[in-house]
Amino acid sequence: MKKSELVVAALENGTVIDHIPPDKVFDVVNLLKLQEMTTQVTIGANLFSHKMGRKGIIKIADRYFTDEEVSKLSVIVPNIVITTIHDYEVTEKHHVTMPDKVVGIVRCLNPKCITNHEPVRTVFNVTDKEAGTLRCHYCNKEIYSYEIKLV
């Protein structure tokens, strides 16, 4: 059994976020505000992965995420796997996909966009879920997944 699976198996109750691209691990931490958590959080970076080469994994005890939080995550880390654990048993496991609309999560990269000058919640329409391409609802600027910056 691989070590990462051992770590998962050791969780009594909580959530495991797996298959995180290695450079996005701390974006996930920030987005979910894991630094403010008081329960046990295990962050694994640059772990060996057959599929990805290197990957990140985060294990959070006694915490479950809402659909909204998951859809936020999907914007910066599409294709992750979220597993929920109750009593050491995997109760749910799903591959995360991008929503149709991304509200208040991503910053528009157009310096002349109204959202960078007024207190406006950013809104992006997802134009390509596979590639992770977003289009600003206000200025129409397209943002590609590798450019995405959080608010």
Add this chain to the structure above:
Amino acid sequence: MALQGRSLISLEELAKEDILDLLAQASKFESEPNRKILDGKVVATLFFEPSTRTRLSFETAANRLGARVIGFSDAATTSSSKGESLKDTIMMVSNYADVIVMRHYLEGAARYASEVSPVPIINAGDGANQHPSQTLLDLYSMLKTQGRLDDLDITLVGDLKYGRTVHSMLTAMRHFSSRFRFIAPRELEMPQEYKEYCTEHGIVFTESHEFNDEIISTSDIIYMTRVQKERFTDLMVYEKVKNAFILRNQMLSNARENLKILHPLPRVNEIDQDVDSNPAAYYFKQAKNGLYVREAIICDSLNIKV
């Protein structure tokens, strides 16, 4: 009604019927521009960046409809220079006006204003993003001179990279089956995303870096835009191409009889003055058409039909 008392922010939201309905309304205003149907209404023109041409056109439209006009022509003279938010300015003005015509240097400003405003917003240009009344007057000019918007050979010339008007035109023309030619220097060619847009929406187009007689003689519409020096990183390149995209009268000798030359104005030197007397020159009449189109837009945004 196309807008049904709603804002006009982008042509992307308008269906084919909406566009044709607005153009039909504009045609009625052309036959009778002075109609006091907005008596007692107040139209605000908020120009956060100066645009004399567009402002005068909208204000004339409002005046000819019998409305009163309030507003400003430069943000430097308003409280936004004191740091007031756009939202607060819009909320304040909407207490006084029935409709707000807004020009802003920030992209997406009109969309945002329409989301906070209790009265309709008409986008009179938001940065490099949208300028729907310009596009509608371009369409109106094509429809009026050619009798149709389908099956036309439309040649777009000049700065196709940054030219907001040519991008908006493609958005609006997705509903019609005309053919496009994109003629631009390599540095200013049509961006890939717009070419993809054309492909996705079945808009037929070809591209060339040469503006020659063959292209001119097979066009129904030539839409000229300005090749601006400041767009070039290498001024040597600018010097090389600047004369290749100038239209002169002698180039029009083999043109189709129905050819019309359009330009969003202001023109600098991309259309030689010797073209002005050619019957194909339409750019000044095109600007005049803006008045009728804007009368139609203002009325439609107030749910008033003629």
